[in-house]
Amino acid sequence: MKSIILREGREKSLRRRHPWIFSGAIARVEGDPKSGETVEIKSAAGEWLARGSYSPRSQITVRVWTFNAAEEIGPEFFRARLGIALESRGLLGSAASFDRPHPADEGAQSALRLVNAESDGLPGIIVDRYAEFLVIQLLTTGAEYWRKALVSELERTLAPAGMYERSDVDVREKEGLEKRSGVLAGGEPPDLLEIREGPCRFLVDLKRGHKTGFYLDQRENRALMPEYAAEAEVLNCFSYTGGFGVAALKARAARVTNLDSSAQVLDLARRNFDLNGLDQSKVEYVAGDAFAVLREWRDAERRFDLVILDPPKFVESTSQLTRASRGYKDINLLAFKLLRRGGVLFTFSCSGLMSPELFQKIVADAALDAGREARIIRRLSQAADHPTGLSFPEASYLKGLVCKVAV
Numbered sequence: 001m002k003s004i005i006l007r008e009g010r011e012k013s014l015r016r017r018h019p020w021i022f023s024g025a026i027a028r029v030e031g032d033p034k035s036g037e038t039v040e041i042k043s044a045a046g047e048w049l050a051r052g053s054y055s056p057r058s059q060i061t062v063r064v065w066t067f068n069a070a071e072e073i074g075p076e077f078f079r080a081r082l083g084i085a086l087e088s089r090g091l092l093g094s095a096a097s098f099d100r101p102h103p104a105d106e107g108a109q110s111a112l113r114l115v116n117a118e119s120d121g122l123p124g125i126i127v128d129r130y131a132e133f134l135v136i137q138l139l140t141t142g143a144e145y146w147r148k149a150l151v152s153e154l155e156r157t158l159a160p161a162g163m164y165e166r167s168d169v170d171v172r173e174k175e176g177l178e179k180r181s182g183v184l185a186g187g188e189p190p191d192l193l194e195i196r197e198g199p200c201r202f203l204v205d206l207k208r209g210h211k212t213g214f215y216l217d218q219r220e221n222r223a224l225m226p227e228y229a230a231e232a233e234v235l236n237c238f239s240y241t242g243g244f245g246v247a248a249l250k251a252r253a254a255r256v257t258n259l260d261s262s263a264q265v266l267d268l269a270r271r272n273f274d275l276n277g278l279d280q281s282k283v284e285y286v287a288g289d290a291f292a293v294l295r296e297w298r299d300a301e302r303r304f305d306l307v308i309l310d311p312p313k314f315v316e317s318t319s320q321l322t323r324a325s326r327g328y329k330d331i332n333l334l335a336f337k338l339l340r341r342g343g344v345l346f347t348f349s350c351s352g353l354m355s356p357e358l359f360q361k362i363v364a365d366a367a368l369d370a371g372r373e374a375r376i377i378r379r380l381s382q383a384a385d386h387p388t389g390l391s392f393p394e395a396s397y398l399k400g401l402v403c404k405v406a407v
């Protein structure tokens with residue numbers, strides 16, 4: 001039998017159902033498992049604890065598939081887990097069909113995360129639905145090992161028009177896997193695919209866009225725009241393809257300024273404002289480094305009523321935390337300077353390694369240094385289709401504060 005035996009006392013996190021086993025917790029490996037293969041996990045005393053996938057090159061040497069001894073890992077296991085993930089999103093049976101939502105249905109979403117890795121009991125596996133297409137990421141050796149079974153289960157359950165792989169992410173290298181992307185099944189998605197998000201529509205580049213094409217995790221936060229954007233002059237900083245900005249102008253903002261370092265994403269942003277029938281004379285697109293541009297605007301005394309700050313992940317490892325904190329502080333300080341009295345700041349951090357407490361402290365320091373008095377009026381996180389397993393708190397990465405500037 002292929003097994004890993006833990007060191008004395010190292011089974012505690014497993015008993016709490018945390019799904020990761022680090023290399024340092026392992027006393028020995030028996031039966032010469034191959035990369036990605038399923039191994040039995042046992043305590044030092046020989047007690048069976050769980051079954052997981054083996055990843056010899058990674059610091060996370062085993063990821064648990066199941067804590068139930070009766071559950072074998074194979075196509076049926078993936079069918080069952082996928083069923084639970086869909087059921088929890090209200091998508092079983094006919095609701096899983098890929099019909100486009102009715103145009104009159106303002107609340108409809110046609111893009112959704114269907115499988116959120118560890119938090120859906122499927123470590124290393126991300127499945128996002130974009131209208132009638134699926135985009136998947138296989139991030140670990142275990143996910144890679146079961147690639148065929150997964151693809152055929154997804155086809156059988158969801159019958160998408162096509163399935164596209166976006167495993168072109170750095171984390172695969174830690175597993176000793178090459179980056180991969182391309183068509184997995186069915187037809188190739190168009191270069192730009194239209195999705196609906198409540199009252200908004202967006203063109204998404206599934207093949208080359210960030211993540212799997214769109215920041216689905218921010219959906220519920222973009223949906224808050226109607227509460228804050230009416231009549232406002234809005235700065236959508238780190239705009240990507242326009243997400244918050246489109247939602248804000250749809251919600252009758254006075255003006256929207258989209259700022260991003262990539263001219264390419266701003267081109268797509270422009271198309272997204274058009275797609276929503278919005279008045280381009282109220283929209284500005286600025287390609288540049290947010291840190292430099294915001295400083296210029298501070299010096300020029302430009303002002304906004306609503307600022308959205310959704311920077312990329314500044315922290316990749318704990319050693320970068322101090323430098324990243326400075327980055328968050330600078331950008332938030334500038335944002336506070338640009339806000340009018342009574343203005344609102346939506347500020348985010350998607351760095352999992354930055355705790356909500358530290359983030360709040362940084363934002364507080366930024367307000368203080370900017371000479372502004374502000375209050376938190378709302379706390380935000382990732383959308384409900386990006387759940388966090390209770391035994392896997394690492395999955396909570398996105399945090400946001402809505403701050404109202406009093407003075």
Ligand code: SAH
Nearest residue numbers: 215238239240243260261262289290310312
């Ligand atoms: N809020 C967006 C997602 C933002 S992703 C949405 O809802 O869709 C972060 C964006 O920041 C990316 O588009 C990236 O191009 C941009 N970016 C990264 N570094 C930047 C910098 N220094 N200045 C401006 N934009 C930057």
